[in-house]
Amino acid sequence: MKSIVITIANYFIELAKKEGFKLKQFGLMKRVYITYGFYLALYNESLLIDNECVEAWENGPVIPSVYYAFRHNKGGNICCKSTLGDDTIQDEKLKKIADMVWKRYHNLSDDELIKLLHRDGTPWSYSYKYLMNNKISDIYTKAYYRKVINDILSNK
Numbered sequence: 001m002k003s004i005v006i007t008i009a010n011y012f013i014e015l016a017k018k019e020g021f022k023l024k025q026f027g028l029m030k031r032v033y034i035t036y037g038f039y040l041a042l043y044n045e046s047l048l049i050d051n052e053c054v055e056a057w058e059n060g061p062v063i064p065s066v067y068y069a070f071r072h073n074k075g076g077n078i079c080c081k082s083t084l085g086d087d088t089i090q091d092e093k094l095k096k097i098a099d100m101v102w103k104r105y106h107n108l109s110d111d112e113l114i115k116l117l118h119r120d121g122t123p124w125s126y127s128y129k130y131l132m133n134n135k136i137s138d139i140y141t142k143a144y145y146r147k148v149i150n151d152i153l154s155n156k
Contacts, residue, residue: 006085
């Protein structure tokens with residue numbers, strides 16, 4: 001079974017190529033996590049398979065399978081998709097969320113995304129302990145992204 005979160009990463013890589021956007025590993029991992037958070041909040045359904053999880057690393061929330069699939073890029077631009085995920089997102093609900101995340105967050109730098117996900121009250125802020133890579137509970141992620149959704153809707 002292919003990883004859905006890596007499929008999301010592949011989708012973002014394709015969008016970046018089409019737009020001539022330079023996508024690096026930090027930015028890719030953060031956008032995948034944000035997509036995961038919105039999907040979890042809206043549909044109460046995890047996108048993770050088997051042993052996948054979300055962890056609180058020093059630079060923010062990370063889904064380790066996404067990190068390991070793209071770590072060979074180091075700090076460079078990502079240009080190639082991973083074979084651990086599919087080339088396209090089949091689930092239309094998920095594709096709409098990924099498109100929204102791309103539109104809303106793609107102009108933020110990697111540093112801005114890290115700061116955004118490090119703010120007080122984020123799932124990362126409740127879970128991170130220095131050098132521990134603790135798991136981030138879906139309960140925190142779901143509650144946080146439900147609040148983000150409510151904030152977005154109230155500002156329309």
